[in-house]
Amino acid sequence: MYIQLAEINIVDGKRTIKVLKDIQQEELDQLYYHLKPISExxxxxxxxxxxxxxxxxxxxxxxxxxxxxxxxxxxxxxxxxxxxxxxxxxxxxxxxxxxxxxxxxxxxxxxxxxxxxxxxxxxxxxxxxxxxxxxxxxxxxxxxxxxxxxxxxxxxxxxxxxxxxxxxxxxxxxxxxxxxxxxxxxxxxxxxxxxxxxxxxxxxxxVVYHLSKEIVDAYQQISNFVIKHRVKSPAIVKYNSIEEFKNGNMSFNPIDFKDLQKAFDDVKNHPSIDISINDITPDWLKE
CATH class of the missing domain: 1.20.120 (Four Helix Bundle (Hemerythrin (Met), subunit A))
Structure with a gap:
């Protein structure tokens, strides 16, 4: 089983997928672990x-x-x-x-x-x-x-x-x-x-108060993941063989961070929570 990180781009209004690199299942599991409280x-x-x-x-x-x-x-x-x-x-x-x-x-x-x-x-x-x-x-x-x-x-x-x-x-x-x-x-x-x-x-x-630590932790971990791999709109591509990949026989799962951002904004706007996260966003991610 091949597991690879890909990036989604929009070119002339059409979605394109660029496969970037292999990614270990352990790192993927860690990513989904931090995203679980966001789904909840x-x-x-x-x-x-x-x-x-x-x-x-x-x-x-x-x-x-x-x-x-x-x-x-x-x-x-x-x-x-x-x-x-x-x-x-x-x-x-x-x-x-x-x-x-x-x-x-x-x-x-x-x-x-x-x-x-x-x-x-x-x-x-x-x-x-x-x-x-x-x-x-x-x-x-x-x-x-x-x-x-x-x-x-x-x-x-x-x-x-x-x-x-x-x-x-x-x-x-x-x-x-x-x-x-x-x-x-x-x-x-x-x-x-x-x-x-x-x-x-x-x-x-x-609820926001009690989930705030997990939401902030997720925000920080996902930020680290994005910066580490230099990817704005990541997705995970899985396939069994190169031949299947060439034939388009693969699974494709985008990783949508919009829900994470919404949850994080709710934490920041909570009247009883005071958090401060330094903006260390690299220039390439701001573009």
Whole structure:
């Protein structure tokens, strides 16, 4: 098996591949080892962005209802219930998925990272009604019913709301039961979406903090790899024989550093992290 380092170039809008040199499997394994936490963080960041997007989409749909946009005027009542419940189900589902995947990643990291994250979630649960409400609303949706049950259209305005009595039929609200008892019968959830998105950002910042050392280490190691081999856009080429290579029978795997740069930027922008890395980028890499 031949394993070689190649460089990707764009010439006249077309991608070209230039094979540079042999590379040892051990060095390649080390490279992928440092990139693994970047893949883990990328997955978590994607879930965060999808969850925030789901919340914003729900907020926009409710805004359209309350402001009686033309798009709502043309919708049948059943479709409004379907769309509203679809959006809230997506939002709550991804809130749970986001939290679960963070715990899955931090479980493998050792130390007190998972315990610290759970302390953050516990604090949010205890201090923020919207957090504990929407986290447990996922269970309501999964195991009992859909929450949007009241749609009103009249001269005083339009609304799409939860019914407190309907929610209270669920027996597993835990601490949220007392919160719900204090609410009006008709529950407008619009005020809870933006604060919940802020809470999710707090959780993401907690993850960035706990993965920051691995991200910075990866950034430094990959920088060393790029400078050592004088390659801007590397790729790994593998083939079994020279004959197969000539016939184009080979595997080609680009090494994309964009995700690493995004993760590193998130570390640099973290309000509780202060890092300084000297710019030792050679001139050939700046070109």
């Amino acid at each position: 963080y990328k997955h978590i960041k994607y879930l965060y962005e999808i969850t925030i997007s789901n919340g914003n989409e729900l907020q926009s749909f409710l805004k359209a209802i309350y402001l009686n946009y033309s798009s709502i005027q043309n919708m049948k009542t059943d479709n409004i219930f379907i769309e509203g419940n679809r959006l809230i189900a997506n939002y709550c589902s991804f809130i749970g998925m986001f939290i679960d995947q963070i715990e899955k990643v931090l479980t493998k990291k050792g130390g007190n990272k998972l315990e610290d994250f759970r302390k953050t979630t516990n604090d949010l649960y205890n201090e923020k009604f919207e957090y504990r409400f929407l986290v447990l609303l996922r269970n309501f949706i999964m195991h009992y019913s859909l929450p949007f049950t009241k749609y009103k259209v009249d001269f005083s305005g339009n609304s799409l709301e939860f019914s407190k009595s309907h929610l209270m039929e669920f027996s597993k609200w835990k601490h949220v039961k007392k919160d719900l008892e204090k609410l009006d019968e008709n529950i407008d959830i619009r005020p809870y979406i933006k604060p919940m998105n802020v809470n999710l950002t707090v959780l993401l910042l907690t």
